[in-house]
Amino acid sequence: MKILKKKFDVVYVDGSHHCNDVIVDAIKGFELLKTGGIMIFDDYLWQYYPKDIDNPAAAINCFLKLKQDSYKVVRVYYQLIIKKISD
Numbered sequence: 001m002k003i004l005k006k007k008f009d010v011v012y013v014d015g016s017h018h019c020n021d022v023i024v025d026a027i028k029g030f031e032l033l034k035t036g037g038i039m040i041f042d043d044y045l046w047q048y049y050p051k052d053i054d055n056p057a058a059a060i061n062c063f064l065k066l067k068q069d070s071y072k073v074v075r076v077y078y079q080l081i082i083k084k085i086s087d
Contacts, residue, residue, distance in 0.1 A: 014042035022059035
């Protein structure tokens with residue numbers, strides 16, 4: 001059975017706010033994003049959990065380091081927006 005993976009122009013990451021979930025959403029979402037597509041991370045500055053490592057920014061920053069040559073930053077504020085430039 002062949003599984004088709006549709007590629008998207010925009011991926012908006014705004015689900016669970018726990019670091020573990022955000023990193024999974026980021027990696028999977030980036031795989032489904034077309035080159036030239038936009039990825040938006042909501043709640044980049046959101047601080048709920050007492051430990052910084054548990055909040056969304058920790059996962060987003062880890063993802064950005066992992067994919068550092070594959071995107072360009074478009075905007076950073078409460079939302080972080082990147083443009084995918086390569087896989």
